Amino acid sequence: MKKLLFAVIAITCFASCDDGDIIVTSFDFEEQTLERCSDFEAQFVFFKINPANNETIALAFTTGNDIFGAGNGEEASRTLEIELNGNDNITYRRFDAAPTSDYFCNPIPPATPIVVEEFVSTSGDITIITEGVFADSDGIASDIEDPTGLLDTDGDSLPNIIDFDDDGDNVPTGQEGVVLNSDGTINTELTRDTDGDGIFDYLDNDDDNDGVLTINEDANMDLDPSNDNSDPDNEILDDYLNPMVTTSVNTEAYRLHTYSFNDIIIIINTQNLDFRNQNGEEVIRDIRTVPFGTFEGTPDATFTITPDF
Structure with missing residues (x-):
């Protein structure tokens, strides 16, 4: 009443x-x-x-x-x-x-x-x-990725919590070997750091530390370095993860991003x-x-x- x-x-x-x-x-x-x-x-x-x-x-x-x-x-x-x-x-x-x-x-x-x-x-x-709540489909909860909501690792004007490519290398964060603990936090032992420089691949714009930015290791220039492999002796590693390949192209564009506003x-x-x-x-x-x-x-x-x- x-x-x-x-x-x-x-x-x-x-x-x-x-x-x-x-x-x-x-x-x-x-x-x-x-x-x-x-x-x-x-x-x-x-x-x-x-x-x-x-x-x-x-x-x-x-x-x-x-x-x-x-x-x-x-x-x-x-x-x-x-x-x-x-x-x-x-x-x-x-x-x-x-x-x-x-x-x-x-x-x-x-x-x-x-x-x-x-x-x-x-x-x-x-x-x-x-x-x-914003989400960028990278598998990392926003409050884990950045509790402040202000971090922008690659400086592309998209905070990491809505950026599905946090390091701006045109390889989505969800494809860069992030491993989570049961509580959703980053597993620091298993998450991939290809070059061992202490920076996880998903935050590293030069994953193999060969001096060529990952975004420029895109031989077919389709804005996706993860589908380029030019080393006949190593068909497992894509060029951006292979320090033996240093071929560089001039990429001047980011991939299309999609994020959502949930709950x-x-x-x-x-x-x-x-x-x-x-x-x-x-x-x-x-x-x-x-x-x-x-x-x-x-x-x-x-x-x-x-x-x-």
Whole structure:
């Protein structure tokens, strides 16, 4: 229910309050799951249903911002502020029977159940926070690869946590012999260091220490040094891992990179809400910052980019 405190005060107010009286209280749907409608192109609709009390609370708003994506692909958390007015509002309703999500997600609400009590916000503010985790498909968790999220080993403007080629040699990190422990940390004994210089191959731009950068040991110039082998006496080692091969080409481009924004959640808070009932006679006000709910289950967002060389 709206909260027992609210229900008691509201009933009292219906009997004794006139226009302009203010009740400071809150709507309580903390135990209900936040749902959303996905079929409306121009408007976002989030709602909670409490079937035990035949009541709902719904937030509807319009924005040109993509709150479900990853924005510019660089921020793991971003915030959007929206002022409620007009068709952007929060509506509390109590029905004569428990509604379903179809009530909110159809362009024309069904005739039943019937609304027996309604309060609609006339003003207020909402804060929408989008949070997620970046991943670059290199097999190393971001918090292991770089807890700061700022390390950019190859200087290509992509932090290692979203760079699938951390050393900029055009050989993906996932192909450079990284071995993980059971807890996801780097196994320093088994992870490959071809030239034994103390720098793992996935962070070494000259893996065999032959003086030729790995990115330039790409004889067929297809931006993939891992498929070039020109030593007839050693068919096992590709040129970039073979110190006996020092042929160099002039490569001036990085490979196409793909990374994703995962585990996206939408956190919605409300503040300074004013509500009026369906007759416009009673006012309810909640000036606090109150969690409206957290929405989970947003599909991962994928980004494709070629870093500047």
